[in-house]
Amino acid sequence: MAEARETKEDTGTLWRQYVRTKDQGVRDRLILTYAPLVKYVAGRLGSGLPAHVDEGDLVSYGLLGLIGAIERFDPDRDIKFETYAIARIKGSIIDELRAMDWVPRSVRARARDIERAISELEAWGKDHDAPLPQCTAADRPAA
Secondary structure, three states: OHHHHHHHHHHHHHHHHHHHHOOHHHHHHHHHHHHHHHHHHHHHHHOOOOOOOOHHHHHHHHHHHHHHHHHHOOOOOOOOHHHHHHHHHHHHHHHHHHHHOOOOHHHHHHHHHHHHHHHHHHHHHHHOOOOOOOOOHHHOOOO
16 A cells, blocks of 8 residues: 555656656656556457457557657546546547548448448348248339
């Protein structure tokens, strides 16, 4: 318990010093202090991504977000740094993933809709021994 309080006080001292001086060495110590937060966010985001996305890459993208969060954080505001940083880290990771993806988001959304419809039809077919209902042009969504 005493160690946690000392660490919190040390972090507060680092923040006051960084705000006053903008010293890169102090910034680097803050980065090291909050680096586990990046690993946490990257791990949570990575669990829902395809296997070819490397968690190490996510951590790298997240570190860029952490650095930006440290440089832009205003300790005088009534918000915890961790809360602010998690949003910035997550946003940075998502931005990088989107920049690397050559498929537009609208196409991915359409593909998800199609996959969902196929799953629903397959489930309907298992529940009924009748052939699938035929759709008319009026039943189809507008393109």
